[in-house]
Amino acid sequence: MQRNDSSPALRADGLTKRYGRRPALTDCHLDIPRGRIIGLVGPNGAGKSTLLQLACGLITPTAGSLEVLGSRPGTNAAQLARVAFVAQDTPVYAELTVADHLRMGAGLNPCWDTGLANRRIGQLGLDPRQKAGRLSGGQRAQLALTVAVAKRPELLIFDEPAAALDPLARDGFLHNLMAFVAELGASAVLSSHLLADVERVCDYLIVLGGSRVQIAGEVRDLLASHYRLVTPRGGLDRLPTGVEVVRAERNERRDSVVVRSDGPRPAGPWSVESLQLEELVLSYLSRAAEPSAANAGTMAGEAAR
């Protein structure tokens, strides 16, 4: 049941969540189109699970707003049916069999796709009579993915889905995730500490750090608008104007600055190096972790002083 609806997959406006006085998310703004696989990355305690739980309607914001597929999350059964959530550790019911999970999914979800669920279980080679508690970690993750996808949701939400899986199981899981998202024409958001996984499957990135969105955007655009300038030591004063310094590093021989700029890559007495996604993420996370940076970028020239 795919709706012809152009509202964003996720839209956050000043989204803030505090637990008591502890901020988990602070003044977050997001506007993410549909049809993306969104990678949500950030260090422990950055607020990733909090954002995903808000998106499922399991918790509510302290301030600001969040819309999922154009509606407030979890407000009614129809909205719940449009979103599938797989929590950390891909929970399944240990005493229920694989077939029980599918029966339960069919009973609880109005758009349940029995054909898809059975086909998947067959492809995975899972025995429908097997209790879920006796499945391997990889099989449990695949069962949870199957149940989530057979709902035929418009948005799939995964909290660290592949963290406990060995590389082969992870590879299979991610492959299936991409295939399902394409088959359903859905969007997906997954949090992960595994940047290589994010790089492989995600076309949109959110970096959370210190409870704030550090950067968000299409991966392709982010990689095009960020690069590293390298100069001999002391060369930072000669950076071009108009570039935002994300992170500056110097050692005895050279200065190196990761910058953001939407303009053309500047010519000058520096070399320009493209970034891998991992380097881009680490640059923002390093900046967020620096107390003096106050999470704000500096413009060219300021960084060198």
Ligand SMILES: Nc1ncnc2c1ncn2[C@@H]1O[C@H](COP(=O)(O)OP(=O)(O)OP(=O)(O)O)[C@@H](O)[C@H]1O
């Ligand atoms: N139920 C809760 N009660 C109180 N504080 C909480 C609760 N849930 C999360 N927090 C706090 O909110 C902050 C964000 O936590 P969250 O679990 O969202 O981070 P995370 O990025 O998912 O971390 P991790 O990568 O370790 O899973 C942390 O400081 C955490 O201690």
